[in-house]
Amino acid sequence: MALSTGARLGPYEVLSPLGTGGMGEVYKARDTRLERTVAIKVLPQHLSASTEARQRFEREAKTISQLSHPHICALYDVGNHDGVEYLVMEYLEGETLAERLVKGALPLDQTLRYGIEIAGALDTAHRQGIVHRDLKPGNVMLTKSGVKLLDFGLAKVVMPPGPPSALTSLPTMAAGRSLTQEGTILGTFQYMAPEQLEGKEADVRTDIFAFGTALYEMATGNKAFSGASQASLVSSIMTAVPPPISSVQPMSPPALDRVVQTCLAKDPENRWQTAHDVMLQLKWVAEGGSLAGVPALVTARRRTRERLGWILAAVFLAAAGLLATIHFREAPPETRAARFFITPPDQTTIGLGPAAPQAALSPDGRFLAMSLASADRKRNLWLRPIDSVAIQMLAGTEDASLPFWSPNSRSIGFFALGKLKTISISGGSPQSLCDVSTAPNGASWSRDGLILFSSAGRGLSRVSASGGVATAVTTLDRRREEHFHAFPQFLPDGRRFLYFVLCTKRDASGIYVGSLESEERRQVLRTDVRAIYAPPGFLLFLRRGTLMAQPFDPNRLRLTGEPVRIAEDIAYNPINGRNTVTVSDNGVLAYRTGTGTGMPMSELVWFDRDGQRIGLAAGRGYFMRPNLSPDQQRVVVNRIDLREDVRDLWIIDLVRATVSRLTFGPSTQTSAVWSPDGARIVFSSDRDGTYGLYEKLATGAGGEQALIRSETPKSPSDWSADGRFIVYDEVNPKTGTDLWVLPLFGDRKPMPFLRTEFNESESHFSPDGRWMAYVSDESGRREIYIQAFPPSNAKWQISTDGGSFPKWRGDGKELFYLSPDQKLMSVEIQSDSTLHAGKPRILFEARFFNIPITPYTVSADGQRFLIVTPTEEESNTAPLTLILNWTAELKKR
Numbered sequence: 105m106a107l108s109t110g111a112r113l114g115p116y117e118v119l120s121p122l123g124t125g126g127m128g129e130v131y132k133a134r135d136t137r138l139e140r141t142v143a144i145k146v147l148p149q150h151l152s153a154s155t156e157a158r159q160r161f162e163r164e165a166k167t168i169s170q171l172s173h174p175h176i177c178a179l180y181d182v183g184n185h186d187g188v189e190y191l192v193m194e195y196l197e198g199e200t201l202a203e204r205l206v207k208g209a210l211p212l213d214q215t216l217r218y219g220i221e222i223a224g225a226l227d228t229a230h231r232q233g234i235v236h237r238d239l240k241p242g243n244v245m246l247t248k249s250g251v252k253l254l255d256f257g258l259a260k261v262v263m264p265p266g267p268p269s270a271l272t273s274l275p276t277m278a279a280g281r282s283l284t285q286e287g288t289i290l291g292t293f294q295y296m297a298p299e300q301l302e303g304k305e306a307d308v309r310t311d312i313f314a315f316g317t318a319l320y321e322m323a324t325g326n327k328a329f330s331g332a333s334q335a336s337l338v339s340s341i342m343t344a345v346p347p348p349i350s351s352v353q354p355m356s357p358p359a360l361d362r363v364v365q366t367c368l369a370k371d372p373e374n375r376w377q378t379a380h381d382v383m384l385q386l387k388w389v390a391e392g393g394s395l396a397g398v399p400a401l402v403t404a405r406r407r408t409r410e411r412l413g414w415i416l417a418a419v420f421l422a423a424a425g426l427l428a429t430i431h432f433r434e435a436p437p438e439t440r441a442a443r444f445f446i447t448p449p450d451q452t453t454i455g456l457g458p459a460a461p462q463a464a465l466s467p468d469g470r471f472l473a474m475s476l477a478s479a480d481r482k483r484n485l486w487l488r489p490i491d492s493v494a495i496q497m498l499a500g501t502e503d504a505s506l507p508f509w510s511p512n513s514r515s516i517g518f519f520a521l522g523k524l525k526t527i528s529i530s531g532g533s534p535q536s537l538c539d540v541s542t543a544p545n546g547a548s549w550s551r552d553g554l555i556l557f558s559s560a561g562r563g564l565s566r567v568s569a570s571g572g573v574a575t576a577v578t579t580l581d582r583r584r585e586e587h588f589h590a591f592p593q594f595l596p597d598g599r600r601f602l603y604f605v606l607c608t609k610r611d612a613s614g615i616y617v618g619s620l621e622s623e624e625r626r627q628v629l630r631t632d633v634r635a636i637y638a639p640p641g642f643l644l645f646l647r648r649g650t651l652m653a654q655p656f657d658p659n660r661l662r663l664t665g666e667p668v669r670i671a672e673d674i675a676y677n678p679i680n681g682r683n684t685v686t687v688s689d690n691g692v693l694a695y696r697t698g699t700g701t702g703m704p705m706s707e708l709v710w711f712d713r714d715g716q717r718i719g720l721a722a723g724r725g726y727f728m729r730p731n732l733s734p735d736q737q738r739v740v741v742n743r744i745d746l747r748e749d750v751r752d753l754w755i756i757d758l759v760r761a762t763v764s765r766l767t768f769g770p771s772t773q774t775s776a777v778w779s780p781d782g783a784r785i786v787f788s789s790d791r792d793g794t795y796g797l798y799e800k801l802a803t804g805a806g807g808e809q810a811l812i813r814s815e816t817p818k819s820p821s822d823w824s825a826d827g828r829f830i831v832y833d834e835v836n837p838k839t840g841t842d843l844w845v846l847p848l849f850g851d852r853k854p855m856p857f858l859r860t861e862f863n864e865s866e867s868h869f870s871p872d873g874r875w876m877a878y879v880s881d882e883s884g885r886r887e888i889y890i891q892a893f894p895p896s897n898a899k900w901q902i903s904t905d906g907g908s909f910p911k912w913r914g915d916g917k918e919l920f921y922l923s924p925d926q927k928l929m930s931v932e933i934q935s936d937s938t939l940h941a942g943k944p945r946i947l948f949e950a951r952f953f954n955i956p957i958t959p960y961t962v963s964a965d966g967q968r969f970l971i972v973t974p975t976e977e978e979s980n981t982a983p984l985t986l987i988l989n990w991t992a993e994l995k996k997r
Contacts, residue, residue, distance in 0.1 A: 117134045144192055174249070177254050220390065235307060235311055297314065298370050316368040329346065336691075359389045462684065464516075472986075473488075484501045509549065524540050539574075540885075558589055560588055585835060642655060650674065652667040653668050705975045706972050710971075711948070714947075728742040728958070740766065751773065786820045797812040797818055818833065823869075825873055833867070914963075917932065926950065
């Protein structure tokens with residue numbers, strides 16, 4: 105929102121732009137009432153919609169309004185003009201201290217004078233209970249009348265030191281919860297105190313540390329702490345001690361070293377405790393001249409005094425030079441990793457469970473992209489610079505998930521509304537690249553401008569970063585019972601890549617390496633959870649929630665050495681292999697922790713047709729695939745024991761409110777369907793190595809009868825109302841997922857219902873047995889279809905924008921399904937000699953459990969829906985943990 109010359113903000117006329125920053129645009133302007141020149145700071149348009157940005161802007165105005173000091177920039181006015189928030193401040197002519205330091209160190213007298221003035225300004229602010237929190241040379245203006253302290257946008261009101269009576273002088277003291285909390289980093293890295301880097305609470309001593317870094321830079325022309333990367337810079341601040349000022353400027357007073365070194369103490373308790381103390385020390389140094397702090401010399405009043413002074417100076421210089429030489433020849437201090445937290449803004453959470461990879465670090469380590477859900481559960485992409493508290497929502501990114509970065513760190517890729525999209529972080533609208541037919545499972549962007557991506561139930565596909573037609577790169581190996589290929593990541597050569605394969609046979613699940621130039625692939629790590637490559641040559645993976653790093657050769661494509669533990673209690677999801685671990689190319693690592701495995705707990709909740717919660721069937725568990733009994737009094741459900749890694753069937757009696765286990769054993773039992781009389785249950789089990797069909801009495805009594813055993817996985821979908829047929833899915837190595845029917849009469853020989861080159865699944869008989877609803881991806885995405893049963897050439901597409909999990913109403917006159925954006929849909933069905941389908945309409949949007957497994961069932965009258973719903977724990981308020989210079993952790997193990 106650039107203001108043009110002549111624009112008006114109330115009585116102020118814009119004359120020219122002065123500069124821009126992360127939180128404001130500053131203009132030179134004329135006050136038409138008082139005929140004076142002023143500076144106007146305007147909240148940028150892209151931040152005006154942010155509650156946090158407006159609060160920070162208002163906070164700056166309130167903060168400055170409390171301060172009256174000759175070395176603090178004065179606030180004249182605040183206003184709002186046509187929705188534009190602005191501050192009117194004193195117009196200053198001069199240059200910032202940062203601009204001056206480009207030319208080198210300041211003369212000693214200027215260093216001391218400016219330092220005394222800054223300390224005095226800080227003392228005034230601190231006595232008003234205000235901590236600046238972003239003191240740096242860029243926020244100090246040098247004018248003819250001295251320094252002016254600027255930018256209190258990060259300032260915080262704290263309880264000032266002093267007797268209780270001082271409280272009466274604080275009518276604007278902030279009450280209740282502050283806008284920033286412990287665990288959040290605020291300020292600019294180069295001048296941050298160690299406690300800020302650790303996300304701890306800031307107080308006046310935090311400003312004193314920053315003031316010490318500025319004093320050091322003024323006196324030497326060098327920054328107090330430096331590093332080749334953010335990780336090494338933070339490590340330097342946390343552990344290193346800057347060379348003495350006297351080693352850089354030998355004629356500087358030793359007492360100045362003492363003042364600065366005390367400011368820069370790592371422990372706040374060891375620093376000067378007030379800015380007033382620092383100001384008095386600097387005044388004493390200024391009065392004592394270059395020998396301040398040196399023991400007084402007994403000298404005679406004669407001409408040899410001057411000669412002795414020169415001799416002493418020469419000796420001092422030689423000694424200082426020797427000490428400097430020794431210092432710089434010493435080994436540099438040990439590099440350490442630094443941990444801190446990043447918490448989402450108020451009223452937002454990192455969505456879809458703590459294990460969902462909804463955060464991604466840019467390759468250069470400067471930014472963190474996050475998919476955040478607001479209070480109304482709508483998701484958008486947010487951009488957070490690592491070295492700043494400012495966070496910005498990217499417009500046009502509604503429903504965004506699974507962000508990933510371009511190699512140059514200038515653009516973000518993401519999935520939204522059935523599309524693969526990209527957006528530049530410098531602004532502009534998102535660009536849609538291609539359709540994504542099913543639930544996405546991660547992507548990677550190569551240096552050659554290709555994007556490799558995955559979707560549920562499929563192999564990997566590729567598309568140009570400028571958009572176009574997606575083509576297949578890998579295909580599922582049905583003989584190995586592969587469910588999906590996911591979370592691809594290009595290796596440094598830009599042609600080979602790692603990806604995660606989830607298989608029924610667990611020994612085949614793991615991390616594989618593939619290539620854009622051949623179909624060859626091989627497993628490099630056996631695991632049930634996604635892993636990532638981390639420069640300069642490590643594979644980061646999980647072992648039951650512990651993050652491990654093992655050397656990995658990206659050229660020879662093999663692991664070497666031994667794995668080393670990096671962090672504990674990482675959230676992960678054993679159902680879909682997800683975790684939130686992300687790493688930059690230069691040593692920044694981020695992850696999320698979670699209780700247990702990090703898989704969000706769920707409950708079985710009844711909803712009406714308006715989406716209103718009307719009852720609870722079962723609470724706090726890991727549930728999947730609920731199926732209501734024909735008499736509506738029981739529910740059979742998959743329940744997972746994550747501690748034992750066991751998946752069994754349980755029966756919930758809705759009348760007596762009891763829960764009982766139906767199946768037992770180390771194998772997996774899943775996908776249960778009821779017989780029409782509710783006496784028996786057919787389910788899928790892998791007890792013989794491959795999923796087959798088994799039958800058991802619903803009472804749990806007796807043994808289990810095998811209906812079909814074979815070499816290909818099978819999973820029942822429905823049992824016809826007349827009891828004569830069971831329809832099931834079969835995974836075929838050649839044709840994908842097909843639909844088969846098992847007759848329960850005659851020779852009981854299975855027969856194909858749909859066996860095509862496409863994937864068909866989730867089939868359900870109509871109540872009268874004449875029709876079959878199912879899901880197929882023949883159009884390029886999953887849609888709902890209906891065909892006659894027995895099959896004929898006629899079929900009808902029911903959904904129009906994608907769909908899954910079809911369910912019939914008890915009278916066959918309505919079909920329900922779930923849309924890709926988590927809406928429960930309804931379609932009226934009429935049938936006589938043929939079938940007539942109405943237009944799909946939305947019933948409601950629900951918080952479905954976010955895995956591609958049947959998440960709901962419906963009552964016979966179509967008035968109630970039993971949905972697997974994430975518990976409130978899934979709101980995910982847990983922050984992200986960031987480690988700067990994470991490879992330093994390897995040296996400690």
